[in-house]
Amino acid sequence: MNADKPALQAPLRWFDSYYVVGDLGEGAFAIGEPFYGQCNFSYLIVGSQRALLFDTGPGVRDISAVVSALTSLPVEVLPSHLHFDHTGNLHRFAAVALLNLPALRAQVHEGVFSLGLYQSLGFIEGFKREPFRVAHWLDSGAEIDLGDRRLLLVNLPGHTAESVVLVDGLANRVFAGDFIYPSEIYAFLPGADLGAYAASARKLQAMVNEQTRILGAHGCERQGQVDVPTLGRSDVQALASALEQAAHSNGPVGTGWFPRIMPVNERMILWAKYPWMSR
Ligand SMILES: [Zn+2]
Numbered sequence: 001m002n003a004d005k006p007a008l009q010a011p012l013r014w015f016d017s018y019y020v021v022g023d024l025g026e027g028a029f030a031i032g033e034p035f036y037g038q039c040n041f042s043y044l045i046v047g048s049q050r051a052l053l054f055d056t057g058p059g060v061r062d063i064s065a066v067v068s069a070l071t072s073l074p075v076e077v078l079p080s081h082l083h084f085d086h087t088g089n090l091h092r093f094a095a096v097a098l099l100n101l102p103a104l105r106a107q108v109h110e111g112v113f114s115l116g117l118y119q120s121l122g123f124i125e126g127f128k129r130e131p132f133r134v135a136h137w138l139d140s141g142a143e144i145d146l147g148d149r150r151l152l153l154v155n156l157p158g159h160t161a162e163s164v165v166l167v168d169g170l171a172n173r174v175f176a177g178d179f180i181y182p183s184e185i186y187a188f189l190p191g192a193d194l195g196a197y198a199a200s201a202r203k204l205q206a207m208v209n210e211q212t213r214i215l216g217a218h219g220c221e222r223q224g225q226v227d228v229p230t231l232g233r234s235d236v237q238a239l240a241s242a243l244e245q246a247a248h249s250n251g252p253v254g255t256g257w258f259p260r261i262m263p264v265n266e267r268m269i270l271w272a273k274y275p276w277m278s279r
Helices: 064-070 194-207 233-247
Strands: 012-014 020-025 028-032 041-046 051-054 075-078 097-099 136-138 143-145 150-155 164-168 173-177 184-187 213-216 260-265 268-272
Touching: 028 064, 041 064, 041 213, 075 097, 150 194, 173 194, 184 233, 194 233, 213 233, 233 260, 233 268
Parallel strands: 051 075, 097 136, 173 213, 184 268
Antiparallel strands: 012 020, 020 028, 028 041, 041 051, 143 150, 150 164, 164 173, 260 268
């Protein structure tokens, strides 16, 4: 993997032959995987007392070595949602937090959480579903206090039911997982709900301002270089409009039958199912 490393936009730098890391300031680090097809980005947010890793990538490589190089504080890990490309390294961490939903709690047996086949979708790319232990169940609306850095956890269903975002009000940024990023937005997979996605997008729009930086989990290519996938409030507004159109029309919208492919703006395309396919 040493050959033909793609060029990086600042502040990204190569951590090793696989991972890139970028110091975003105010205690946040982007950890990217440009050699993985979906170019996942996970985020480490560091306070004065402890740190939170938001997503872990698909597990092609062990991400814990990157994390321990960036902080010596205790680290808790929270996946933005349970698709395989975000949960692949969860089993390597002792402290995993999940959104407190009855359906998720019901998946714990003898202390171990097992991912569902269609919840993970790892079979699509041949990834195993590694079971893991859940240390904390966090309610939507919970404040995660890292010490001098507080994050608000918000459940924004749509891409999946258990999708969450983290709001750092002090730094005016949102860690968005797969909710929004500059690429194809997936609203057609099992568990996706167009109506919920549209409502969640309007909710997110109301939570941010024109200066908010929204950091996503995919869509890392910009001008032929690898960049931290970053969007803003106007992108959320455009996505909300496209989702509303998709959610309220069973007729032909956009091109293609499945998924329906709809333009959002110059940085995003919506891949949607039909409203009657939801849930
Ligand atoms: Zn996903």
